[in-house]
Amino acid sequence: MxxxxxxxxxxxxxxxxxxxxxxxxxxxxxxxxxxxxxxxxxxxxxxxxxxxxxxxxxxxxxxxxxxxxxxxxxxxxxxxxxxxxxxxxxxxxxxxxxxxxxxxxxxxxxxxxxxxxxxxxxxxxxxxxxxxxxxxxxxxxxxxxxxxxxxxxxxxxxxxxxxxxxxxxxxxxRARHQEPVLIRGTVGQEGSAEGHVWLHEPRVVVTNLISDDPVGELARLSEAVDTLRVSVDQMLEGAQDGDGEQLKVLETYRMFANSKGWMRRMEEDIANGLSAEAAVEKEQSTARARMARATDPYLRERLYDLDDLSNRLLRILTGQGRETGAEIPADPVLIARNIGPAELLDYGRSLKAIVLEEGSVGSHAAIVARALAIPLVIHAGRITTEALNGDQIMVDGDQGVVHLRPDETVASAFRDKMAMQAEAQERYASIREVDCVSKCGARVNLFMNAGLMADLPSLEGSGAEGVGLFRTELQFLVRSQMPRRGELSALYARVLDSAQGKPVVFRTLDIGSDKVLPYMKKIDEPNPALGWRAIRVGLDKPGVMRMQLQALIRAACGRELSIMFPFVAQYDEYRAARAEVDKALAREERLGHTLPEKLEVGAMLETPSLAYAPMKFFEEVDFISIGGNDLKQFFFAADRENELVRRRYDTLNVSFLSFIERIVERCNIAGTPLSFCGEDAGRPIEALCLAAMGLRSLSMRPASIGPVKSLLMRSDLGQVRKQIHDARHRGDQSVRPALMRWLAEEGS
Incomplete structure (x- = not known):
C-alpha cells in the first residue's frame, strides 16, 4: 500500500x-x-x-x-x-x-x-x-x-x-503582496510614522517544491539536519554556565533536532515527490496549524520551538540566512512576530515604527519602544506573512492601525494627519519655556518618563521640568546576566549629570508579571499581574534591592536623590523597603562614601488597597505617585492586556475620578506631594480632568508635554471640576461626552 x-x-x-x-x-x-x-x-x-x-x-x-x-x-x-x-x-x-x-x-x-x-x-x-x-x-x-x-x-x-x-x-x-492591506492591532506606543518594511526575520522563499531525485533530496536533508544538530549542541555548550531556563529551551531544541519521528515524516514526504525544503515546510505548516489550536501554554511554547527550529533548517537548506543581502531602508519600519529588548536596542532610534504580531502593552519590546519614543502596534495579525521587505507602510500608533501598501487616498489622508501633528508640535515649541499655569492660576508641573540614557536629550527639548519616572528595569532586561553595582552606579550618575540639576525620580526594579529577567528562573503563575512582582520580589529577594540602592546612593555622590518603590499594596511593604534604604545609607556611611544631600523615598500607588492605608502611611512617605496603568486595571477588574475588556472602562468614568479625588484629599491632609504617572497623564483631556481633581504634578512621554500644557493653559480648572461634579450629580457614567461638548462650546 x-x-x-x-x-x-x-x-x-x-x-x-x-x-x-x-x-x-x-x-x-x-x-x-x-x-x-x-x-x-x-x-x-x-x-x-x-x-x-x-x-x-x-x-x-x-x-x-x-x-x-x-x-x-x-x-x-x-x-x-x-x-x-x-x-x-x-x-x-x-x-x-x-x-x-x-x-x-x-x-x-x-x-x-x-x-x-x-x-x-x-x-x-x-x-x-x-x-x-x-x-x-x-x-x-x-x-x-x-x-x-x-x-x-x-x-x-x-x-x-x-x-x-x-x-x-x-x-x-489578485497578486499577493501587491494589494493594499489594512491591519488592526493594539496600541503599544502612540505616534504616527511612514516608512518601508524591514523584516526582522525575512521569510524563506521555497521555489523548488517538487523533486524527481529523492535520493539526492534525502542526502541534502540529512546533511542540513546534521549541521542543525551541531549548531544546537554548540549553543548548549555556550550556555552551560548560564540561566537554567535557557538551558531547558535549548535542551528542547536538541530533543526536536534529534526527533526520529520528525525526521521520518520529512523523509516520507521526500519519498513521495517533495523537495527537502518543501518537506520541512510541510511539517512546519502542520506545527503552525496545531499551534493555532493549542490552548495549553506549555504546548504552544514547544510548538514555537519546533517552528523556530524549522526556520533554522530552511535557512541552512536554502542558504537564505538572516543576512539576505538586502539593505535596510533609510526609513525602516520593523516587522516581527516578537522581539527581545536587546535586539530592539540594536536597531536604536533609526526605526520609524515597530509592528509586532504578538507582544503585550507591558512587554519588554513595548517598554523599549516607549523609551525610544517609537510608535508601536502589537497584535497585528498576519503582518509577517503579508509584508515584504521594502513595502510602503504607514503606522498609526494612536489607533493601533497599520496601512500596508496603502492606496493614494489613504496615503494622502495619513500624511495630512502627520502634517497637522507636526504643525501642532511647532506651536507647542513656543510655550516650551513657559510655566504651565491654567486660566484660573493653578500651577501644574509636567515631568517626563524615561528609561534609557537616550531619553535624556528630550528633557530640554520637550520642556519637561524633570524626570518623574526613570524606569531602572531596562538595564536589567537587556542583559544576559545581572549587571554589576559599579555599572549601575555609573549609569545612574550619568542620568543625574544629564538632568543638569532637574529632579529625577528613580523607580526601583519593577520586574515580574510580563517583565521577566532572562537570567532569573521564570515562575509560572496563574495570574502574573496579581502575582510575585515589583516590591514583592524585592522584599523576598533583598540582595538585588540592596545592590541597586547602594548604586543609587553612590551615583548621587552628595546630590539630591529621589527613590520610588513600585507596586506597594500596604503600609508594611513601604516600611520594610524604607528600612532597606536606611540600612544602605548606614552601610555607605561606614564605608566613607558621600551620602545624598537630600533623600526622598516615595511609593507608587497602583492598587486600591494603598489608597485606604492608615493615615500614618501618608504622613510618613515623602511622596506618592499614582501608577495609572495598573491602578485603572485593578479598579475596574479589567486586564489591560485583554482586548475584550480593556476598552470598556474609561479613565473619565465618574467613579474613577471620584477615587482619584479621594487620594488627592488624603495626600492634602497629610501634606504629601502627589503625582500621576501613566499613559493617561499624556492625553490632554484626561490630564485636564486629573488636574481638575487636584493633581498638580503629571509625568508622561516627552512628546505629550506640549499638547497637555497647551490645553491646561487655555482652561479654567474650576469650570472643568464643575463639569465633573455636574456629571456625577446627573448619574452619568463618564464625564467625557459632557466635557467634550463644553470644551467645544468654550472653543478650547
Whole structure:
C-alpha cells in the first residue's frame, strides 16, 4: 500500500511540475491543475476555492461543476463544508455530503448529483489560503493514501499561490503582496510614522517544491539536519554556565533536532515527490496549524520551538540566512512576530515604527519602544506573512492601525494627519519655556518618563521640568546576566549629570508579571499581574534591592536623590523597603562614601488597597505617585492586556475620578506631594480632568508635554471640576461626552 501511495503522489506531483513550468496565464493554469487532479484521483469533480478577502472564499477553478459558477460562487468563512474546512483548518472526508453538519447546497454549481466530499485546507505555515475539494457521485470515504496525496498537492498549491502563480481574473486571484492591506492591532506606543518594511526575520522563499531525485533530496536533508544538530549542541555548550531556563529551551531544541519521528515524516514526504525544503515546510505548516489550536501554554511554547527550529533548517537548506543581502531602508519600519529588548536596542532610534504580531502593552519590546519614543502596534495579525521587505507602510500608533501598501487616498489622508501633528508640535515649541499655569492660576508641573540614557536629550527639548519616572528595569532586561553595582552606579550618575540639576525620580526594579529577567528562573503563575512582582520580589529577594540602592546612593555622590518603590499594596511593604534604604545609607556611611544631600523615598500607588492605608502611611512617605496603568486595571477588574475588556472602562468614568479625588484629599491632609504617572497623564483631556481633581504634578512621554500644557493653559480648572461634579450629580457614567461638548462650546 505504501508503494501505491508513493507512486500515486509522485505521479501527481510530476504532472503538477509540468503545469508549474508552463508559462500559461493564472486562470488557465488553475483549470489545468483541477483537471489533472480529478484525472489522477479518479474523481468526477475537483475544485479550488481561494480567499478573496479575510472572510470570503471564491470558487476560482473547477473540473466537473458548472463553468459559469467560477468567480461567481462565494461563501463566508465557516459557511458550508468548504467554509468549515477553511475556518477550522481541518479535513472533511464524508461519503454523504448532504447529510454532513453544516452542508450548504449551491444550486449554481450543479453539485447536487455528487455524494462524496473530501475538502482540505490549502495552507502555508499555518495561514489558510483556500480549500481544495474533490467530489464523486459514488458514496465513498476517501482512503488515507488519497488524503495524503491531496495534502501534499494542497501544500504545493499554497506555495504556488504565495509565489503568484495564479494571478488573473477574479478578486481571489489578485497578486499577493501587491494589494493594499489594512491591519488592526493594539496600541503599544502612540505616534504616527511612514516608512518601508524591514523584516526582522525575512521569510524563506521555497521555489523548488517538487523533486524527481529523492535520493539526492534525502542526502541534502540529512546533511542540513546534521549541521542543525551541531549548531544546537554548540549553543548548549555556550550556555552551560548560564540561566537554567535557557538551558531547558535549548535542551528542547536538541530533543526536536534529534526527533526520529520528525525526521521520518520529512523523509516520507521526500519519498513521495517533495523537495527537502518543501518537506520541512510541510511539517512546519502542520506545527503552525496545531499551534493555532493549542490552548495549553506549555504546548504552544514547544510548538514555537519546533517552528523556530524549522526556520533554522530552511535557512541552512536554502542558504537564505538572516543576512539576505538586502539593505535596510533609510526609513525602516520593523516587522516581527516578537522581539527581545536587546535586539530592539540594536536597531536604536533609526526605526520609524515597530509592528509586532504578538507582544503585550507591558512587554519588554513595548517598554523599549516607549523609551525610544517609537510608535508601536502589537497584535497585528498576519503582518509577517503579508509584508515584504521594502513595502510602503504607514503606522498609526494612536489607533493601533497599520496601512500596508496603502492606496493614494489613504496615503494622502495619513500624511495630512502627520502634517497637522507636526504643525501642532511647532506651536507647542513656543510655550516650551513657559510655566504651565491654567486660566484660573493653578500651577501644574509636567515631568517626563524615561528609561534609557537616550531619553535624556528630550528633557530640554520637550520642556519637561524633570524626570518623574526613570524606569531602572531596562538595564536589567537587556542583559544576559545581572549587571554589576559599579555599572549601575555609573549609569545612574550619568542620568543625574544629564538632568543638569532637574529632579529625577528613580523607580526601583519593577520586574515580574510580563517583565521577566532572562537570567532569573521564570515562575509560572496563574495570574502574573496579581502575582510575585515589583516590591514583592524585592522584599523576598533583598540582595538585588540592596545592590541597586547602594548604586543609587553612590551615583548621587552628595546630590539630591529621589527613590520610588513600585507596586506597594500596604503600609508594611513601604516600611520594610524604607528600612532597606536606611540600612544602605548606614552601610555607605561606614564605608566613607558621600551620602545624598537630600533623600526622598516615595511609593507608587497602583492598587486600591494603598489608597485606604492608615493615615500614618501618608504622613510618613515623602511622596506618592499614582501608577495609572495598573491602578485603572485593578479598579475596574479589567486586564489591560485583554482586548475584550480593556476598552470598556474609561479613565473619565465618574467613579474613577471620584477615587482619584479621594487620594488627592488624603495626600492634602497629610501634606504629601502627589503625582500621576501613566499613559493617561499624556492625553490632554484626561490630564485636564486629573488636574481638575487636584493633581498638580503629571509625568508622561516627552512628546505629550506640549499638547497637555497647551490645553491646561487655555482652561479654567474650576469650570472643568464643575463639569465633573455636574456629571456625577446627573448619574452619568463618564464625564467625557459632557466635557467634550463644553470644551467645544468654550472653543478650547
Amino acid at each position: 505504501a508503494d501505491s501511495r508513493e507512486s500515486d503522489s509522485r505521479k501527481l506531483l510530476g504532472r503538477l511540475r509540468d503545469v508549474m513550468a508552463d508559462r500559461t496565464a493564472g486562470q488557465e493554469r488553475l483549470d489545468r491543475i483541477t483537471a489533472l487532479i480529478a484525472d489522477s484521483m479518479g474523481t468526477e469533480v475537483c475544485s479550488i476555492y481561494l480567499f478573496r478577502d479575510t472572510e470570503t472564499l471564491e470558487l476560482c477553478a473547477t473540473e466537473g461543476l458548472k463553468a459559469e459558477a467560477v468567480h461567481q460562487t462565494r461563501m463566508r468563512l465557516g459557511e458550508g463544508l468548504v467554509g468549515r474546512v477553511a475556518a477550522n483548518s481541518k479535513i472533511i472526508n464524508t461519503p454523504d455530503a448532504p447529510m454532513e453538519r453544516g452542508f450548504r447546497y449551491m444550486p449554481e454549481t450543479g453539485e447536487e448529483i455528487y455524494s462524496s466530499f473530501l475538502g482540505l485546507p490549502i495552507q502555508r505555515l499555518g495561514e489558510t489560503l483556500g480549500v481544495l475539494v474533490v467530489q464523486s457521485k459514488a458514496a465513498r470515504e476517501y482512503s488515507s493514501d488519497e488524503v495524503y496525496a491531496l495534502e501534499v498537492v494542497a501544500m504545493v498549491l499554497a506555495e504556488m499561490a504565495e509565489l503568484g502563480a495564479f494571478v488573473g481574473e477574479g478578486a481571489a486571484l
